[in-house]
Amino acid sequence: MYRIGQLAELANVSRRTIDYYTQLGMLNYEKTGSRYRYYTEDALNRLQMINRYKEQNMPLNEIKKRLQVWKQTTVDSEQVLLMVDKLSADLKELENELMELKPLLNQLDEQQVSFAVKQLSVRSSSLLSIIAMLA
Template sequence: MNVYRIGQLAELANVSRRTIDYYTQLGMLNYEKTGSRYRYYTEDALNRLQMINRYKEQNMPLTEIKERLQVLSETTVDSEQVLLMVDKLSTDLRGLENELLELKPLLEQLDEQQLTYAAQQLSVRGSSLLSILAMLA
């Protein structure tokens, strides 16, 4: 497993050292300390930082992000429950696809500025969803 010093982690996650310190103080990131004075962060910390960034892109408050991270840490894996959740998510996605198809005629009536705004909103959320799905795969 890879371990990173704070500077390396900051560079990989494209955040500042100060941000990592802040998230560590909030209990959102954990580190290991060896005999030296350096803090070492694992691959898990990098993954958590990437998740935090995705949640922040969705304008989620840090308190909610912290709660989600805690739930992920405390959750034990029940494969049957995971499969049920995947089935539900698949059903939800099909529903969203149908809603988008219903929206298509309405989108065609928007002016250029409104259409650009709608596309930006969908793009941010869609790319966040794709990133999460990629992490899960």
């Protein structure tokens, strides 16, 4: 939790900017027993997004719409973890299959090996691109 001054410093914006975005409903805060407003990590992430959008000369009303869409989009982290576990198991199975295939590759002639390598290269480069995008 950050007080407004801490948040302003971390996001490299003024307190007045944070006040303005809060009034527009782009940032939320929590009040405790004291009279201070406290902002969460989410507010810092939102400020960083706002700054990126502003660098693209996007108007504030468009930024606000995008933030609302972002807020409405929820991710079921348990479902994501299950999918990652399944993918990890699938990759382990594929690795085992490739190890079983290795002795068979030694029995192929040069033309057959060249064809197999070409097929694997195309598919593996696609897979590596997808993994890179996800990371």
